[in-house]
Amino acid sequence: MRTTSLAAGATALVLAMTACGAPSEQGGGDGEDAPLRVGVNPVPHGDILTFIDENLAEEAGLELDIQEIADYNTPNAALVDDDLDANYFQHREFLGEWQENGPDADLTYITDVHIERLGLYSEDTEDIDGLDDGAEIAVPNDPANLNRALRILEAEGLIEIDPEAGEGATENDITENPQDLVVTPLEAAQLPRSISDVDAAIVNGNYAIEADLAEEANVLAWEPEGEDYVESYANGLVALDENVDDERVQKLAELMHDERVLEYIQDSWEGVVLGVDSDGEVVEDENADDEGSDGEE
The missing domain is CATH 3.40.190.10 (Periplasmic binding protein-like II)
Known part of the structure; x- marks a missing residue:
């Protein structure tokens, strides 16, 4: 969103x-x-x-x-x-x-x-461990879904986020980034069209469906279902x-x-x-x- x-x-x-x-x-x-x-x-x-x-x-x-x-x-x-x-x-x-x-x-x-569900998709990388150092990952740029996207990367151990950021975390709240990943916020609707230009993209479910990403790309990770998952999303x-x-x-x-x-x-x-x-x-x-x-x- x-x-x-x-x-x-x-x-x-x-x-x-x-x-x-x-x-x-x-x-x-x-x-x-x-x-x-x-x-x-x-x-x-x-x-x-x-x-x-x-x-x-x-x-x-x-x-x-x-x-x-x-x-x-x-x-x-x-x-x-x-x-x-x-x-x-x-x-x-x-x-x-x-x-x-x-x-x-x-x-x-x-x-x-x-x-x-938000998913981490890639055309070229087959699994999460295959992301190279310096890989560019596109994410939704609206506050709610940007936070959701960053939490996927955090859950996969790719980054750490400042705990004080709460539910409004942005790319500026990344405190640890051992692989020097480049996190690029884009409008959610642009993400499926941009997936060929980046190493991976975290895409909202509705846009992933429209672009048939489940068939056209590899799913590297799904959004984790936290305690307030339904209430929030x-x-x-x-x-x-x-x-x-x-x-x-x-x-x-x-x-x-x-x-x-x-x-x-x-x-x-x-x-x-x-x-x-x-x-x-x-x-x-x-x-x-x-x-x-x-x-x-």
């Missing part, structure tokens, strides 16, 4: 993407009788919501209007402008950053759905505070934890994406590649 800065044209982009009437107080034109307008990133969020729409929604009496949005800035801005009723693309850390830097709006994180459903009790939103939140959805996630992305059940527990993929970090639990 990238650090959000409100793009000047965000609202115009959403208006161009939607064809809805003026929203009601519940944010959906005709209130709870209208389709629920949900903004999603295409992969895996859009795929998961499409599965729900095609297999579960009608039976639950829920009509969805799925609006795919490729960037990370627009979906929250669209909630504030009442151009969406809910969105599904972000984790709590990103939402917190957005609310600190965005407009005065109260957005509520409703429920966890899945985790997109699960992607979930978000709405304005005033819309949290909307019956349509609550129905969707329930469907997101249906066993068929969890099975779909497990079958579709081979451990790059992990489902989260209604108890907040990660549903592990028994067939996932265990190569890399032994922090995987």
